[in-house]
Structure formats: C-alpha cells, structure tokens
Amino acid sequence: MTLTVQFETLLSMIAMGIFFGALLDTYQRFLKRQTRPRVISFFTDILFWCVFGLLIFYCLYQVNFGEVRLYLFLALLCGYSAYQALFKGFYMRLLEQIILTIVNIFLFLKKCFYFLIILPIKLIIKAVITIATIVGQSFLLLAKTTLSLLLWIGKIVFSPILLIWRFFPEKLQKKATNLKEKLAGFFLSIKNKVMNQANRWKK
Template structure:
C-alpha cells in the first residue's frame, strides 16, 4: 500500500472507532439490558457485533481493498478511546435530546391524526346514528298510531255488523268466529312485534 492509502486507512479506522463508540452507546440506550431477557440480549449482541464487523470490512474494502494490518486495530482502539474521552458525554446528551424531539413529534402527529381524522369520523358516525334513530322512532310511532287508528275505525264499522250478526245461524257464526280468532291472532302478533321493536329503540 502507498502512504496515501495507509493514511486514509488510518483515518478511516479512527473514524470507525469513534463511530463504534457512538453506535454501542445508542445500542445500549435502546436495548435497556436490565429489562431484557438474557436470550434476547444474547442474540441482539451477536447481530450488533456482526453488523459492525461487516461495516468495518466494507470500509476497509473501499479504502485499501480489504487489506488488514496491525495498525488498523490500533487505530480502531484509538478512535474508541477518543470517543470515550472527548465525545461520549456530548453524544449522549445529543442522543437524549434527539429521542425527546422525535417522541414529541410523534405525539404531536398522533394528536393531529386523532383530532383531524379520527374525531371527525366519530362525530359524523354519531350524528348519522342519532338521525337514523330519530327517523326510526318517528316511523315506528306512525306505524303504531296507524294500527290503533285502523283498529278503532274497524270497531266502529263492525259494531253494527256484530249486532246484526247475532241473528245469523249458529253454524255460520261458528265458522266466522274461527276466522275472526285467526285474524285477531295474526294482528296481535304484528302488534307485539311492533311494540317490542319500539321498546328496543327506546333503550
């Protein structure tokens, strides 16, 4: 390798050491190891180290085509030490502020979504349901009133017929009485259904 490539490799590995310190603190911040089981922590640790190892190899490949020298590991160690001494506290404060900003933005967007989309939909649905309930109650009231009115008119119309009916032969009256009972049972069933429906709507 030429001196230029070696210098670029050295600088790149120092930068990777600093990046490793930042990524490690970020990983530990989000992992929250005391709250995680050992199995999950074990697998996430393996994924983290493998991912960072691939990242280092990719960086080396771009700089010096993947040639490994002893000073590469020393440069990584120097970069990590520089991060611990100079940048760790600043980065952790910046990380917490960034997390806080992202959380606040998420909560703001969540509230906007609720008040601009969810809440209007709920209000519209409630209005439609109230309107449908009101129309249904009116229709049921009209149906109930119509049935009572028809029964009242029927009584008025059929009262003279009932009086005259007494002079008909007993056989004819018996057949008519059977037919009347069937019709009365049919109308009573309809009346009960309407009353039950009205009670449910009132609830």
C-alpha cells in the same frame, strides 16, 4: 502501501474508532439489557459485532484494498478513547434530544391522525346510528298509531252491523264469531309484534 495511503488508513481507523464508540452507546441505549432476556442480548451482540466488523473491512477496502496492519487496531483504540474522553457527553445529550424529538413528532402525528381521521369517522357512525334509530322509532310509532286508529274505526263501523247480526241464524253467528276471533287474533299478533319492535328500538 505508500505513506499517503498509510496516513489515510490511520485517519480512517481513528474515525472508525470514534464511530464505534457512538454506535456502541446508541446500541446500548436502545438494547436495555436489564429488561431483555439474555438470549436476545446474546444474538443482538453477535449481530452488532458482525455489522461493525463488516463496516471496518469495507472502510479498509476503500482506503488500502483491505490490508490489515497492527497499528490499525491501535488507531481504532485511540479513536475509541478520544470518543470516550471528548465526544461521549455531547453525543449522549444529542442522542437523547433526537430520541425526544422523534417521540414528540410521533405523538403529534398520532394525535393528528386521531382527531382528523378516527374521531370524524366515529362521529359520523354515531350520527348515522342515531338518525337510523330515530327514523326506526318514528316509523314504528306511526305504524302502532295507524293500527290503533284502524281498530278504533273498525269498532265504530262494525258496531251497527253487530246489532243487526243478532237477528241472524245461530249457526251463521257461530261461523262469523270464529272468523272474528281469528281476525282479532291476527291483528293482535301484528300489534304485539309492532309493540315489541318499538320497545327494542327504544332500548
């Protein structure tokens, strides 16, 4: 390698050391080892080191076609030490601020989604159910009133006929009485169904 390539490689490894410190703190910030099982931490640690190893190899390949020298590891260590001494406090404050901003944006979007989409849908559904209930109760009340009115009119209309009916033969009266009981039972069953349905709507 030429002197220029060596110098570029050295600077790249120092930068990768700084980047490693920031990446490691970010990883530990989101991992939360105290609340996670050790098995998960074990596999995530392996994945972290594999990803960072690939990043280092890719950086070396771009700078010096992947040649590994001993001083490169020292450069990585120097970069990591520089991060710990100079940049860690600033980066951790910046990271917390970024996390807080993202959380606030997410909560804001969540509230907007609720008030602009979920809440109007709930109100529309509630209004439709209320209108349907009122219409159903009104219809059942109208049917109940109409049926009662028809029964009252029927009593008035058939009262003179019942007086005249007493002069008819007894057999014919029995048949008519049976027919009357059947019709009365039929109308009574209809009335009971209407009233039961009306009580259900009221509930």
